[in-house]
Amino acid sequence: MQNAGIAELGLDWRYLAFDVAPSDLASAIVGARTMKFVGLNLTVPHKLLAVEWVDVLDESAKVWGAVNTIRFEARDRSGTWQAIWRVPPGEIAEVRSCGFNTDADALTRALREDLGLEPRGASVLLLGAGGAGRVAALKLAAEGVGRLFLVNRTMSKAGAIADEIRTRFAGVQVELGYPGAGVDLVLNATSMGLKPEDPWPFDATQFSLENARAAYDMIYRPAETRFLAAARAAGCRTANGIGMLLYQGARALEIWTEASAPVAVMRRALEENIYV
Ligand code: ATR
Secondary structure, three states: OHHHHHHHOOOOOOOOOOOOOHHHHHHHHHHHHHOOOOEEEOOOOHHHHHHHHOOEEOHHHHHHOOOOEEEEEEEOOOOOEEEHHHOOHHHOOEEEEEEEOOHHHHHHHHHHHHHOOOOEOOEEEEEOOOHHHHHHHHHHHHOOEOEEEEEOOOHHHHHHHHHHHHHHOOOOEEEEOOOOOOEEEEEEOOOOOOOOOOOOOOOOOOOOHHHEEEEEEOOOOOOOOHHHHHHHHOOOEEEEOHHHHHHHHHHHHHHHHOOOOOHHHHHHHHHHHHOO
16 A cells, blocks of 8 residues: 555655564664654554654644654754655754654544544444544544444443543543444444454344444454444445555655655555455
């Protein structure tokens, strides 16, 4: 996806994958900074750890408490910080790493563009209270969701998220457990559905997909989980998590390049490589 986007923008850059142990994260970031990389993406388990190891945090990383994108910035002779590739090597006085988070915005963009769902005022049943579930809950709250119902195998984790929402977004109505009436959206943020033998992500005696208008699954492989297939059969609009993967990457590319990401090209590359 990134290499397709980079090629479309006509840049002589390469996006490469590196396997880094969590204990080596700090030296990996310093190493990339030393080698004047343009930037980095980070995935689990590095996103939380990186908050400690970048030189500066963008507001997006501060708000979500996680870094999935790093931009290396150079200070030129006049003292201005800018994307490192903009400063000729001989004029770089200092380099720093700046941490961003593009995951949270990617969720709401996917809900809007792939599912036609406007979070503001919507009623949502959110399944899962792990790392992805927490960011989804907080982002929906930040967007002014109408009513938010939280369900998780370990309900105490959902409770902690509800408390955090009540503190940070006092106007949002958040409840633990299943809704008594219909919802606009049921969102699976658990890892249930990655494997065919996985248990169902919610208690079917407590909630029926007939009572949801739309269903979103953060899982994108398989392209249609049992949850999404059942939601489609129940008449819901459905979308899988490929949009979240795409939009977080598109935004990262924009942070590095300061150009608009060629989203259609990136989506095609993603689909070709995921669904081979
Ligand atoms: P991620 O970063 O993808 O959110 P995670 O933090 O490990 O990963 O969260 C996994 C989510 O899937 C959690 O909501 C987890 O429920 P618990 O908080 O109770 O662990 C959920 N999950 C994982 N295995 C599950 C299972 N067998 N049944 C139901 N839920 C499960």
